[in-house]
Amino acid sequence: MTLDDVLTSLFPTGHQVQRGPAGTLHGLAKVEGHGKVTVVGIVGGTPLGVDAAILLAGHVLAAVEASDRAPIVFLADTSSQNMARRDELLGLNEYLAHLTKSLALAAAHGHRTVSLLFGHAAAGAFIAAALSSQSLVALPGAAPSVMDIPSISRVTKLPLEQLERLAKSTPIFAPGVAPLFAIGAVTQTWAADQPFAPRLADLLRQPVPTSDLRDQIGLERKGRRLAQTIAARVAAEAAAHA
Amino acid sequence: MSKLSQTFKADWYEASARERIAGLLDAEGFTEFLGPEQRAMSPHLAQFDLTGAFDDGIVVGRGRLDGRPVLLAAQEGRFLGGAFGEVHGAKLVGLLRAARDAAGPDGPHAVLLLLDTGGVRLQEANAGELAISEIIHAIIEVRSAGIPVLALVGGRAGAFGGGGIITACCSRIIASEHARVSVSGPEVIETNKGVEEFDSRDRALVWRICGARTRYLTGGVDRYVKGSIQNFREAAIALIAHTPAFELATLKAEQRRLSERLQRFGDCRDAPEIWRKAGLPEPEHIAEISDDAFLAIQRIKGADHDAR
């Protein structure tokens, strides 16, 4: 899907969302039953670097400052973090962390945060642009990944075919929507056959979890069987020793 | 005995995760949660013909720092590069949630993260990545509950990938000269963008781009310490009492700080260019001088901040 397709399907009555520098997106739109929403995003397959991250965080913080609790919709069609010496020199880790923290702060201030992924997002960009909202929705064209299989093959020195075979039996490392849904990273998957607007309205209506339930969901979906139990055991031991 | 041998035992870089804990905390009373005897190991490694670790490469528990109760996690950088897998990550998530739930007068005074990680463990990449997001989420909850989270970096694996992002989500960051804090590793950039972009075998360059000195001078690290465990301990004790709150004002200040950095130094490609622009003395030698001489340098304006 193109960005326009996505925007049209999400906001059929129109929107004031505009492209900004460094592949960023920013503006306002309306969702039936919720009123105004803030839209931010990184699109066009642009790698997420320091320039985009600081702009996006700025938009998010401005929304928080507006104190209107309007939902924030983050549209993502990026690639990975910008792999460049200059970005690392400037401290890309701080910029991505800042974006992530800003989204968390917005959520804490009552803004419902939703990331909609309709293209690529890998590694650090996946964390900052997709996993930092309260909900992550995979739209048609979503291609999330942590690391592609050829890269995994290069690093682990295991043959590509063996990894591809393994990827079919476990969601634990394979790229794609399905494995990331199974482990609890992706909240919902929307197909193209129905308009997105009512679904977004529906999602925004659902109660916000008071804490991070993704490990619980991963357990229920049988994609990540250990994380929730391990975290709970550690917490229980900590409480017992208190 | 030589002058160097005496300090050897206390060297952060050389020490294991458990040795770091032993040297960092007060002598008595470290309690490990989900210890190695419980064999909470990764079930995913065997299919890659790898053996696991009894603690999955991370030690979590409770102890005291200068008498104050703290929770602590230490990554073992020698096991799979300290990388985050499902169990490894979940142990840290559990620890942070425990800190959040225990917040209050009798709760922990801080959570210490002894990071030593190459990032996500590729053999369980999805679980590791999501764990990193959960850890960040939990760090923010802990900080929001008024408990500082301190990152201590100085091991051989550095803090790369999601580990670099986690670092910058903490309230304060302490690092020694060997530390590297970054998102994409030099090898990854070289593989994707070519050796002209980043020659990962030029180790001096690697440290100029993402080493502790570069980070400290521009404000990416709050405290630069000489590499002994004792120095990390003293810095942690000193910093616990002075940490930024997680609130709008803090993030607005961080927005200003990072925007300014980008404006001033956005066209630089090597650290000495930044140092020259900032007017630091003898920028071409800063990477070479002794720790003592380095610590005597006045940091770049704004590098000492509460904006994190």
Added chain:
Amino acid sequence: MNDWQKQRSERNARLNAGSHYASGKMVPSDKAKAFLEAVVRPGDRVCLEGDNQKQADFLAEALADVDPSRIHDLHIVQSGIVLQAHLDLFERGIARKLDFSYSGPQGAAIARALVAGKIELGAIHTYIELFARYFVDLTPHVALVAAVAADRDGNLYTGPNTEDTPTIVEATAFKSGIVVAQVNKVVDKLPRVDIPADQIDFIVEADRPFYVEPLFTRDPASVTESQILMAMMAIKGIYAEYSVKRLNHGIGFPTAAIELLLPTYGEQLGLRGKIATHWALNPHPTLIPAIESGWVEQIHSFGSEVGMDDYMSARSDVYFTGHDGSLRSNRLLCQTAGLYACDMFIGSTLQIDIAGNSSTVTPGRIAGFGGAPNMGSDPRGRRHPSAPWLKAGREASDGQGTLTRGRKLVVQMLETFGEKMKPNFVERLDSIELAEKLNFDLAPVMIYGDDVSHIVTEEGIANLLLCRSPAEREQAVRGVAGFTDVGRARDRKAVEALRQRGVIRRPEDLGINLLAASRQLLAAHSIEDLVTWSGGLYQAPSKFRNW
């Protein structure tokens, strides 16, 4: 009438041909190829200076670029076949025959080229042998050497990496050959003159400094506890036992461990001034702590080492330096020093058989010899006595006969298993198989078993001087071969008997607790510590940094 001046006429013709591309002695770098085509003739013996450290790499590339229809069938006579360009000479048909000493990184490529018939091999030499043959039957027609700088007259300053240059130039210049030097720069005044101008015919100012490999830098961070244990045993059981003051070390990690233990463990044993005071040794950075702690009186070096220049200049009481202050190395003279003036060689090897023969040949690789076989041999021409030499001699002769001659201590250090659990002890050396496959007349053996006095492994020390029969020797070797097949095939009773006699000594026999072998004993645990020890004078190569 006999013409007794043919070589001179030939030389003059070449000088004349070369001068078309030169202004005086100076050849512009962009004319290097055409120039070489003018002065080199088919069938020439050519030395392209290069060893395990410095390389005349610019000239090597220029020579590899000449037209093979004009220049061919060269006979390469040089220390090192190390660069890709060296191999290209053979691949492109410019060179055909090869006499060399060391190959290191190109070992596999040389083996392939031999099998493919691209190289006609004369022999693999030790450094001294090859240099010796320069003056007998392998004298170069053309020598292409490397130096740091030349002045306008053509005097050369080699810098600390003098290495082979004086020897190569001596053999070539004084037998009517042509000597061409690549230099990093041409200057008005040299810091010192290493090679006088009248031995140099042409100078090329290269477009980049010549390459130097930091071959002798060992990162203390990589020293293992087993290597420390071996080092402790060697210090206590050999250095102290024989009071070895004059010695040479190999480049492996076990000997680096020894260097790093001198100021700590050696100090505890009260050995400062009693052992390891005079050295024939490259400038090992790992020796810095011992030097700084007052252990070392004097070092002569084969070559230099990247990053050590300032340190050595500042420690001229220890190193040989020119009046300009910088190191002067000399491979031939240092090899001679190691051979005749040292009482001990101690070094690592990759493979050893049950007779104590050792080799660094691994399947499909011809690494050459370098200097180790000379360092690691008992020089039977030696006549001056010394306490360690006489003690070793007495042990070897068992007090038999009225004439006891001395023996050099030749110590091999190796861990019983190598990378990927490959046993380092074998019944038969891989090099024998390689020699058969390639139809060599002589199997490449680095150090012959009958020259070896001691083998040190993590299991213990075997003193082969005290063995009285081949059978005893074999059990002594098996007795320190650990859990390798060779070690597990030992005759336990025989090994125990050897231990009772002190032929085999375990750590506990030497009063060394296995658990004392800790990295805490190392005087430096990182390259950065070495920099600190040197007071900032040692400038570590970037690839070794972790700061």
Added chain:
Amino acid sequence: MEQFQVHGASKRRAGGHRRQVITGANASGNLEVLVERVLPDLECQVEVATAVTGFRPIWEAVIKEFFERASPGGLRFSINDGGARPDTVTLRLMQSVQLMEDKA
């Protein structure tokens, strides 16, 4: 990857009162050893998980010699191996026994 156990008898109970120690790390050429005082006084056992297959006879020889040398009665050793060589294995096992026998 390969897993197996080696059982042994011991002449005496290992000294000290520590219940458990862990030492080393599962890294290339290294191993981690977890020791637990859970066996009858005159028994000992090593459980090995190694990434490198095909060396079981060598492991068994190394462990047998270790049992003779250290007499670690009552101790169960669990190893995660990253391709350590026999000398390193012996060293770690000896270190781990010494830690168990420490007063602390």
